[in-house]
Amino acid sequence: MKNKFLHLIVGLVLLTLATSCNQQSSSQEQVRVGNYSIVHNTIVFDEPQRIEGQKSVLQFAVDPIENVRIGFIGLGMRGPDAVDRMTYIDGVTVVALCDIEPDRVEKVQTDILEAKGLPRAAAYTGREAWRELCERDDIDLVYICTNWQTHVEMAVYAMQHGKHVAVEVPAATSIEECWQLVDVAEQTQRHCMMLENCCYDFFELTALNLAQQGILGELIHGEGAYIHNLEPYWHDYYENWRLEFNQSHVGDVYPTHGLGPLCQAFNIHRGDRMKTLVAMGTPSYNGKKIAKEMMGVDDFANGDMTTTMIQTEKGKTLLIEHDVYTYRPYNRLFQLTGTEGFANKYPVEGFTILEDKLPEGFLDADQHLNPHAFVPTAVRDKILAEYLHPIAKEIEAKAKEVGGHGGMDFIMDYRLIYCLQHGLPLDQDVYDAAEWSCLGELTAASIANGGMPVAMPDFTRGDWNKVQGYKHAQ
């Protein structure tokens, strides 16, 4: 009798435990937080459906535009150099210039256009005048160099008024904005290219070329970063937009310089896709100090250092870092690890290459390469010269003369115009813009949930495997 009673009690306890476990696991299966759900310990953002009549812009191209007529919005630290670079490209007309501040527009008119004997452009000034620029019927491309918070509104309006768009980095600041860019580009069938200039630096292009020629073997891991102490510049951003943004945003808010060149090398949405991300951030120390001095506030959301790991559908890994606050050497890390080779930029440029991967006669007769070390400097320089990517080779001398971060900015603009003039798909499409920019909100969500994995949205809506291998159209 005593035994039976004991069994009954144990049974009841087990049943209660099982029921409560079940309730807990079913309630843990899906938790709703704002615009995402937590499903089986993974954060999944809402993905809007493609609306009827909207179609993919993968490999999108338009008829050749012989003379590309450009309207520029935003003439602060970055914009005037973009105007200047474009004046070196044949078949480009600077039609209109816009900034809130009239003196910034006037300075570009006199110091760049008039100084080169070019006609003055139509001038738009004030906070809303950019809309009139977008509404003109004699502009093909709207080139946006304003603060991050304004990019999407301007890009969307420009596309809805029939213009192609080139927009500075990051193109968007939230998942919703990323989808907006994708959806409007698909609805209007317009180009929307983010101006990720680091994809065009000489070392990155050479490493991409080595990877594409199989010299590094199968790429398995990549690292990229934006580590740049912005202390000397915080005061120069118009109305303090950058510090204000960072003050209220956790996560990697400026990921595209590190991520862009890696995504091209890893064929993202051209045979592979970024699938899952986890991020962690440190507390804010230096950011907080600057915000106290400049804004009189005690809180600062953005951690001094943010680290993100991404895994692709094929299982490859990418590491991305962001630090714009601490005292470190400038480091726009770019690193590729392949099964048979390695490329590294910052703090030193170098390669590890297996000697049988190089063509016969490339090395001196009795020369051998150490597979555990960087190749000697002379071999590295020969690799940099002989494996320079064809798109850089064709324009190298002019790019170095015009400049812009050592020439990469000019190669970017040159390629943008070349593709438009030849009716080719652009080097970076709107899906790249969304994939590279979306890290901001995704990393914030991961950090807010203790480094929880985040499912990365597929902005191509299932088309990521249709194109095999990243290519620059020729």
Ligand SMILES: NC(=O)c1ccc[n+]([C@@H]2O[C@H](COP(=O)([O-])OP(=O)(O)OC[C@H]3O[C@@H](n4cnc5c(N)ncnc54)[C@H](O)[C@@H]3O)[C@@H](O)[C@H]2O)c1
């Ligand atoms: N790719 C790179 O290497 C690189 C380098 C620097 C900056 N950037 C990017 O360029 C963009 C601009 O940065 P910046 O350093 O020139 O900032 P900035 O503050 O110096 O300039 C922004 C300009 O935009 C103008 N502006 C803002 N709102 C406007 C509106 N409604 N209408 C017209 N003009 C408006 C401002 O008046 C200002 O002149 C940012 O997206 C930044 O991330 C990229």
